[in-house]
Amino acid sequence: MTIIVDGMGGDHAPVEILKGCAAAVEELGVKIIVTGPEDMLKKTMEDHDISDENIEIRHADEIITMEDEPGCVLKAKRNSSMGLAFDLLKNGEADAMVSAGNSGAVLAGGTLIVKRIPGVKRAAFAPVLPAGDKKVMLIDSGANEVCTPEYLDQFGTMGAIYMKHMDFCDTPKVGLLNNGTEECKGTQLHQDAHKLMKENNAYDFVGNVEARGVFDGVCDVLVADGFSGNVLLKAVEGTALYMMKIMKEALTSSLFSTILTGMLKPKLRKMKKKLDYTEEGGAVLLGICKPIVKAHGSSNAKAFKNAIRQAADFAESHAVEAITEQLQKQKETPNA
Amino acid sequence: MTIIVDGMGGDHAPVEILKGCAAAVEELGVKIIVTGPEDMLKKTMEDHDISDENIEIRHADEIITMEDEPGCVLKAKRNSSMGLAFDLLKNGEADAMVSAGNSGAVLAGGTLIVKRIPGVKRAAFAPVLPAGDKKVMLIDSGANEVCTPEYLDQFGTMGAIYMKHMDFCDTPKVGLLNNGTEECKGTQLHQDAHKLMKENNAYDFVGNVEARGVFDGVCDVLVADGFSGNVLLKAVEGTALYMMKIMKEALTSSLFSTILTGMLKPKLRKMKKKLDYTEEGGAVLLGICKPIVKAHGSSNAKAFKNAIRQAADFAESHAVEAITEQLQKQKETPNA
Numbered sequence: 001m002t003i004i005v006d007g008m009g010g011d012h013a014p015v016e017i018l019k020g021c022a023a024a025v026e027e028l029g030v031k032i033i034v035t036g037p038e039d040m041l042k043k044t045m046e047d048h049d050i051s052d053e054n055i056e057i058r059h060a061d062e063i064i065t066m067e068d069e070p071g072c073v074l075k076a077k078r079n080s081s082m083g084l085a086f087d088l089l090k091n092g093e094a095d096a097m098v099s100a101g102n103s104g105a106v107l108a109g110g111t112l113i114v115k116r117i118p119g120v121k122r123a124a125f126a127p128v129l130p131a132g133d134k135k136v137m138l139i140d141s142g143a144n145e146v147c148t149p150e151y152l153d154q155f156g157t158m159g160a161i162y163m164k165h166m167d168f169c170d171t172p173k174v175g176l177l178n179n180g181t182e183e184c185k186g187t188q189l190h191q192d193a194h195k196l197m198k199e200n201n202a203y204d205f206v207g208n209v210e211a212r213g214v215f216d217g218v219c220d221v222l223v224a225d226g227f228s229g230n231v232l233l234k235a236v237e238g239t240a241l242y243m244m245k246i247m248k249e250a251l252t253s254s255l256f257s258t259i260l261t262g263m264l265k266p267k268l269r270k271m272k273k274k275l276d277y278t279e280e281g282g283a284v285l286l287g288i289c290k291p292i293v294k295a296h297g298s299s300n301a302k303a304f305k306n307a308i309r310q311a312a313d314f315a316e317s318h319a320v321e322a323i324t325e326q327l328q329k330q331k332e333t334p335n336a
Numbered sequence: 337m338t339i340i341v342d343g344m345g346g347d348h349a350p351v352e353i354l355k356g357c358a359a360a361v362e363e364l365g366v367k368i369i370v371t372g373p374e375d376m377l378k379k380t381m382e383d384h385d386i387s388d389e390n391i392e393i394r395h396a397d398e399i400i401t402m403e404d405e406p407g408c409v410l411k412a413k414r415n416s417s418m419g420l421a422f423d424l425l426k427n428g429e430a431d432a433m434v435s436a437g438n439s440g441a442v443l444a445g446g447t448l449i450v451k452r453i454p455g456v457k458r459a460a461f462a463p464v465l466p467a468g469d470k471k472v473m474l475i476d477s478g479a480n481e482v483c484t485p486e487y488l489d490q491f492g493t494m495g496a497i498y499m500k501h502m503d504f505c506d507t508p509k510v511g512l513l514n515n516g517t518e519e520c521k522g523t524q525l526h527q528d529a530h531k532l533m534k535e536n537n538a539y540d541f542v543g544n545v546e547a548r549g550v551f552d553g554v555c556d557v558l559v560a561d562g563f564s565g566n567v568l569l570k571a572v573e574g575t576a577l578y579m580m581k582i583m584k585e586a587l588t589s590s591l592f593s594t595i596l597t598g599m600l601k602p603k604l605r606k607m608k609k610k611l612d613y614t615e616e617g618g619a620v621l622l623g624i625c626k627p628i629v630k631a632h633g634s635s636n637a638k639a640f641k642n643a644i645r646q647a648a649d650f651a652e653s654h655a656v657e658a659i660t661e662q663l664q665k666q667k668e669t670p671n672a
Binding site: 074131132142145146169177179185186187188190211212213214215216226227228231232233234235236237238239240241242243246247249250251253254257260261263264267268270271274275 | 481482546548549550559563572577587590596606
């Protein structure tokens with residue numbers, strides 16, 4: 001299994017990215033191709049004593065920043081760490097790709113360099129959120145601000161196939177993010193999408209789901225337009241971070257409570273792990289011909305290693321092939 | 337100060353509602369008019385030993401359930417506890433009203449019985465969320481699934497006036513909920529609203545704010561279309577409840593940790609209070625001629641008492657009068 005890594009994407013590139021790569025080689029037995037300025041990457045590995053075993057560097061001059069226009073990955077900055085990574089993935093030099101860089105550029109490169117699976121209307125970012133003993137995929141979390149009912153229906157198809165092939169559940173339940181559970185709820189988009197999804201036999205539709213339903217175990221795949229999916233994801237992240245902060249303040253506000261809290265550390269660590277969405281990796285870019293994972297921009301080595309694991313699992317799951325087959329089948333026999 | 341209370345709204349009506357009323361009379365010195373089936377309300381007060389001091393009951397036969405069509409409050413169920421409450425408010429028998437009942441019916445009754453402030457395009461539900469040492473108003477949290485740029489701009493005007501008149505801040509900062517902070521972000525609605533809000537001199541616009549910004553202190557009023565505002569609110573509630581559950585599980589998973597946690601109880605209670613949005617009351621229905629508060633459907637006595645306090649403060653703040661004046665001024669001199 002070979003994974004291509006954009007060596008210069010994310011807030012902590014390249015050092016945390018390279019550390020994550022080395023950890024992935026050691027723990028997962030994968031081979032890594034890292035793209036980026038060769039001298040800089042080599043020097044970083046030497047300076048931080050990062051093993052280069054099974055890590056191959058491919059030189060790319062440029063770097064795509066968070067401020068760059070997404071489209072630059074296609075032409076102006078094709079010879080960037082991210083642009084080269086897409087080209088290598090497209091040319092079959094690896095099984096999957098991971099980048100913690102500019103989300104818009106990841107979407108543009110995935111869609112226009114690697115290309116969509118035939119029949120896919122739009123690719124979508126789909127993180128998997130920890131929700132108690134379950135995992136819930138949120139699709140789309142921000143790739144498509146404006147959606148049609150057909151896009152949402154297809155997100156349901158792709159999400160259900162991914163969750164099943166990743167062995168997260170046998171018969172994924174698919175819900176539609178809405179502002180109430182009644183059928184008539186939401187905007188015209190949501191009402192029309194509801195109808196399409198209800199008629200689709202490719203997955204088990206459980207109807208409308210409210211935002212708080214993410215944690216209720218009512219569905220395995222939560223379909224959303226990219227705008228409200230983005231609001232949901234960032235609200236969950238923001239609330240979780242805020243609560244952790246308030247909790248830390250409360251539990252260390254006196255010497256006595258700090259000592260007691262110190263004794264509870266193993267429990268608190270276990271709890272933190274349960275809530276840590278970077279344990280799951282990043283967001284997969286679903287609908288593209290090859291497995292692509294967008295790691296969180298703030299990824300440290302551990303989070304990035306988890307994103308590499310997710311990319312390897314994604315490639316091994318053959319979810320891309322299964323989506324390709326399903327869409328081919330739906331093209332031949334609508335409502336299949 | 338007299339507050340009208342819909343005695344039959346909410347999951348725990350009438351007992352928790354009546355307990356909340358008695359607590360409000362005692363703690364806040366307000367007078368309460370409760371609407372609902374007289375015999376039932378009287379019997380509940382006797383059975384639960386709830387003081388009737390300064391609580392007047394006005395008889396209404398019917399009850400609006402959560403399943404009822406919102407419009408029923410106008411005709412078919414006008415003689416319900418909620419319908420009568422709206423009529424009494426409209427006729428000037430009280431300074432403000434509180435209901436924990438059917439949100440759609442509260443919106444319909446407020447808009448069509450009590451009526452909107454002249455110039456108000458749409459009324460909006462606006463809860464105030466605790467965010468550290470700040471309070472942040474989310475407007476709209478679900479009254480208007482579909483909005484125009486003009487509605488959003490006006491939500492900013494109304495929200496800023498409310499926050500200032502309630503003494504929550506001197507110069508409220510108004511943000512627009514979006515999927516990124518750059519000006520160009522969001523759907524056409526959000527881009528157009530951004531332009532209008534930037535030009536509006538009635539409030540201090542700080543630009544686009546992401547969902548996680550609720551807790552960052554970047555704004556005092558977060559303007560949202562009702563669909564994504566609803567997603568945000570429910571995601572925050574859902575995440576907070578989920579985290580409390582995980583925390584409780586972690587901290588009581590052994591006898592040792594349960595004992596330690598018991599010793600930390602005062603700290604944990606303080607933390608819980610900081611996170612408890614019912615401390616702030618409910619959601620005000622902003623844009624109506626009289627102060628109306630929609631209490632949470634699951635309100636217990638304490639949450640309902642807080643909603644009564646919020647209604648009394650709302651009436652005392654004269655925010656309704658200030659909004660009326662500002663809209664009159666804007667009508668005479670656009671961009672005032």
